[in-house]
Amino acid sequence: HATTELNRISSNLNLPYYVKVSAIKIYKKLNKMNILKGRSINAMVAACIYYSCRKWRVNRMFKEILEETSCSEKDIRRCFHVLLNELNLKVPAVDLNSLIPKYALKLKLDRSVVNSVITLLESNKGSMFIMGKDPKGVCAGALYLICKFKNMNVNQERIAEVVGVSIVTIRSRYKEFLKNLNPELKDQISCNHPPYLAQRSGGQDKIFA
Structure with a gap:
């Protein structure tokens, strides 16, 4: 069985x-x-x-x-x-970068968002405010921060639903990322023109924000 x-x-x-x-x-x-x-x-x-x-x-x-x-x-x-x-085993570490594309796909976010989130995670790798935290919560907070910076129409409720964490967790991780954000990195990941997933359909663009 x-x-x-x-x-x-x-x-x-x-x-x-x-x-x-x-x-x-x-x-x-x-x-x-x-x-x-x-x-x-x-x-x-x-x-x-x-x-x-x-x-x-x-x-x-x-x-x-x-x-x-x-x-x-x-x-x-x-x-x-x-x-x-x-069996005296340790929990293998989760590769945060490998989780982001899957979440982004479900949220209908494009590659530029994925790249910015991964850049944010990489820049904070080993930071005290991340260590020991639930990987899903860390990913959710990073996703929310990038979506806000890029003016994406994705709210906390939707991210919470897709990632499987509470809104309270998203807010906590978001605030920690924001507090520890390097100004140069902020300029790098910010975008004046929000990116979209566009699909041509019937002569019109079908936009997924």
């Missing part, structure tokens, strides 16, 4: 073969250690997949994995922590 479930989720998420193999190995190791007794098989499978994605830097959000299973978020997170503790 576990292998079937793992194959199903891996297929639905188009995961590379090596990620699937890695998740299977972790699950089998836990099973051999009798860690799975009394725990949800599906939740542990989801936790193994999530860890493998993080380990191999394959850009799949926790929310995406959650949507592919009938388990609760609480159960999967609990299994994830069990996995880390029992």
